[in-house]
Amino acid sequence: MNQTSDLVERSLKSVWHPCTQMQHHESTPLIAVSRGEGAWLYGYKGERYLDAISSWWVNLFGHSNPRINAAVKSQLDRIEHAMLAGFTHKGVVELSERLSDLTGNVLGHVFYASDGASAVEIALKMSFHYWKNSGRPLKQEFICLKGGYHGETIGALSVTDVPIFRNAYSELIKGTHVVPSPDFRGPKTLTGWASAQAPNSLEVAVQAADAVEELLKERAEHISALILEPLVQCAGGMAMHHPHYLTRLRELCDMYSVHLIADEIAVGCGRTGTFFAFEQAVPACWPDFMCLSKGISGGYLPLSLVMTRDSIYEAFYDEKITKAFLHSHSYTGNPLACSAALATLDIFRDDQVLIANKILSSKISEGLKPLQNDKRIMHFRNQGMIWAFDAVIEDPAKRDTFSRRFFAKALEHELLVRPIGNTVYLMPPYILSDKEVSLVTQRLHAVFDEVMRFEGVAHQAAR
Numbered sequence: 247m248n249q250t251s252d253l254v255e256r257s258l259k260s261v262w263h264p265c266t267q268m269q270h271h272e273s274t275p276l277i278a279v280s281r282g283e284g285a286w287l288y289g290y291k292g293e294r295y296l297d298a299i300s301s302w303w304v305n306l307f308g309h310s311n312p313r314i315n316a317a318v319k320s321q322l323d324r325i326e327h328a329m330l331a332g333f334t335h336k337g338v339v340e341l342s343e344r345l346s347d348l349t350g351n352v353l354g355h356v357f358y359a360s361d362g363a364s365a366v367e368i369a370l371k372m373s374f375h376y377w378k379n380s381g382r383p384l385k386q387e388f389i390c391l392k393g394g395y396h397g398e399t400i401g402a403l404s405v406t407d408v409p410i411f412r413n414a415y416s417e418l419i420k421g422t423h424v425v426p427s428p429d430f431r432g433p434k435t436l437t438g439w440a441s442a443q444a445p446n447s448l449e450v451a452v453q454a455a456d457a458v459e460e461l462l463k464e465r466a467e468h469i470s471a472l473i474l475e476p477l478v479q480c481a482g483g484m485a486m487h488h489p490h491y492l493t494r495l496r497e498l499c500d501m502y503s504v505h506l507i508a509d510e511i512a513v514g515c516g517r518t519g520t521f522f523a524f525e526q527a528v529p530a531c532w533p534d535f536m537c538l539s540k541g542i543s544g545g546y547l548p549l550s551l552v553m554t555r556d557s558i559y560e561a562f563y564d565e566k567i568t569k570a571f572l573h574s575h576s577y578t579g580n581p582l583a584c585s586a587a588l589a590t591l592d593i594f595r596d597d598q599v600l601i602a603n604k605i606l607s608s609k610i611s612e613g614l615k616p617l618q619n620d621k622r623i624m625h626f627r628n629q630g631m632i633w634a635f636d637a638v639i640e641d642p643a644k645r646d647t648f649s650r651r652f653f654a655k656a657l658e659h660e661l662l663v664r665p666i667g668n669t670v671y672l673m674p675p676y677i678l679s680d681k682e683v684s685l686v687t688q689r690l691h692a693v694f695d696e697v698m699r700f701e702g703v704a705h706q707a708a709r
Contacts, residue, residue, distance in 0.1 A: 250290045253278045274650050275657060282309025285675050285682055287662065295662045298674045298686055303480070303512050305545030307593055308675045314544045317589035321582050330358065330579040337584035344591055345538075345553060348521055352532045353553035357571070358579040362511035362539035363397025365550035366473070368573055369535040370401050372554065373471040373505040379561045379569050387465065388420075389458070389472040389504075392427040395481035396473060396509050405473050408482060423461055423469070427479065428454035428487035431625050431636075447488040454487075455494035462502040471505035471534070476523035477629055480512040483669045484634035486627050492527035499534070505558075508533035511550070515541035515590070516600055517673065519607070519630030534558060544590040549583035603631055603676055606683070610672070613687030622698050634671040637698065652697050659689040670694065 254276050262268065263276075280290045285308050287295045297305065307314065321337065328335060342356040357372070359365055370388065377385035390396070390405040397403070398411055404420040406412060412419060430447035462469065476492055479485040499506040513523040515538070520526055524533055535558075539550035562571050577583075593599060611628055617635060618626045626635040639645040649665040656663040663670065674686065 248291075250278045253290070270650060274654055277657065284308040284310075285678055293660075295657060295660055296674075296682060296686060297662045298672050298690075299662060299664055300541075300673050300675050301545060301662075302540070303517070303673050304540045304543075305675050306515060306541040306590065307544055308677045309545075311544060311593075313593060314546055314586050314589040317585045317592075318546060318582055321585035325581050327577065327580055327582070329576075331574060335579070335581050335584075337581050337588060338579035341584045341587050341591075344588070345551070349532055349536070349553065352555065353536055354556045355554055355559040357552045357554070357573075359550045359552075359575045360548040360577050360580075361397075361550050362509075362537065363399040363402040364575065365511060365537040365539055365552050366396045366402040366405070366507075366509060367399055368552045369473070369507045369509075369537055369554075370405065370471065371573060372535065372552065372558065372571060373507065375571060376505070376558050376561045377470055379564075384468050385470045385504075387423060387469045389423045389425055389461065389469060391454075391474050391479065391482075392424050393429065393479055393482035393485055394427070394474060395479065396475075397511075423465065425461060425472075426454045426457045427482075427485055428491040429479065429485035430487060431485065447486075448490055451488035451491035451494070455491055455498065458495065459498050462498055462504060466502035466504060469502075469504050471507050472499060473507040473509055475509045475511075475513055477518045477526060478513050478523070478632055480632075481666065483636075483666055484627070484632065484671045486629050486632075486634075489526040489528060492524060493529065493531060496527065496531040496533070505535065506533040507535040507537065509537045511537055511539040513632075514538050516594065516603060516676065517541065517631050519600070519603070521594065521600065542590065543583050543586040544593075546586040547580065547583040548577070549580065549587060599676055606676065606678060607631055609680065609683050610674070610678075610687060613683055614690070617691055617694065620694075622694075631676065632671065632673050634669055637665075637668045637670060637694070639668055648697070651700065652693065655697050656690075656693045659693050661686065661689050661693065663690065663693070 257276060258271055278289055279287050281288050285296050287297050287309065300306065325335065330338065338358065345356060346354050357368055359368055374386060377383065388405050390407055392407050394406060395408050396405050400418055403412055403415060404422050407424050428451040430450050472495065477487060477489060495506055508524050510523055515521065522536065534555055536553040543549040562569055607630060610633065614633060617623060622638050623635040624638055637648060639648055645668055648668050652665045652670065653663065
């Protein structure tokens with residue numbers, strides 16, 4: 247037995263893999279990775295895969311980035327970890343200050359954790375506790391968007407509206423108000439999205455915001471906060487919406503005294519074209535809480551955080567311990583993770599990444615033009631460094647297994663692409679060369695052709 251097959255067999259016997267029906271690995275390959283470099287992951291036999299989804303949206307500057315490597319190695323020689331209760335260190339202070347500066351110091355305080363779901367839990371608890379400290383204990387309810395995803399811990403699941411994650415644990419989950427999504431694809435039917443009849447993105451945003459206002463008119467005295475992913479609902483099928491929705495939500499939350507939580511765990515750190523997705527709201531405005539994780543450490547170490555306003559922080563500042571925010575994680579503000587995050591921010595600044603990404607985004611969109619005209623897809627869409635489209639599959643049985651077949655076929659073409667249902671998406675690292683852009687775009691189309699031929703869908707690209 248060779249090294250690869252031995253490692254795979256041992257993994258299947260001992261490791262419970264995330265977001266996976268383990269039985270599927272009887273037919274779907276489990277890939278043994280030996281190393282990563284740039285945009286590529288390598289196996290033990292030299293096989294390689296271009297990581298077109300940034301390993302679940304985290305590796306912004308690729309694998310084994312020399313600058314982030316150096317920062318983490320340097321930090322390792324000083325201090326690997328120290329508890330943040332009663333202590334502090336240079337890295338966590340500098341990271342907090344630099345992130346606050348990026349919001350014009352509107353979000354002036356930062357609370358740290360380890361993963362995205364924990365950040366969401368923190369924001370929900372902070373909002374609830376703020377109202378309690380402020381003498382409004384009835385404000386205990388939350389609003390989330392239809393199709394929204396915010397993590398899989400119990401609190402985060404309560405504001406997640408993706409049935410496959412919620413249904414198994416429904417008895418444990420607190421009820422939440424679910425409002426229509428501003429997803430410009432319009433209503434979903436049994437066979438796909440009703441694009442031809444859907445209003446344009448601004449009209450959908452206005453209608454969705456109106457629905458929020460109707461709910462707030464009735465329940466504002468009981469509602470603590472509304473949570474959303476700005477501009478793109480990622481795990482909910484890469485649903486994209488008009489930035490006017492953000493502006494309108496800010497107005498409504500101010501009007502009805504409700505907190506606004508921006509979950510930028512996936513869409514922050516330049517992914518939508520600006521460092522924070524919320525920056526695209528016009529006129530400029532900020533949420534009350536901003537959750538970050540994934541790309542903030544460049545994909546190196548678990549790190550998440552919640553940024554919030556001074557006025558919210560002040561509601562917890564008191565002699566009474568019961569008014570303090572009593573939430574903790576053992577690895578809060580870990581120095582190694584902070585060093586990776588600071589190096590990530592350095593790369594953004596020194597390499598003018600947001601400007602460079604506009605050029606890279608244009609090149610990738612140009613390479614994907616043949617797919618935009620393909621009649622076998624619906625809703626080709628792009629926001630910054632995110633691309634997505636929906637495969638048209640009439641047979642429900644084939645639709646249910648489409649993502650696994652696409653994943654396996656993409657690996658044969660040296661691509662790591664992991665569709666969400668029948669939604670194929672790209673969220674590549676920000677370092678692709680022109681050659682790699684051509685490889686990704688051409689092979690993605692080739693994979694799509696092969697999978698759709700299996701589905702029995704004829705090629706009907708526009709001429």
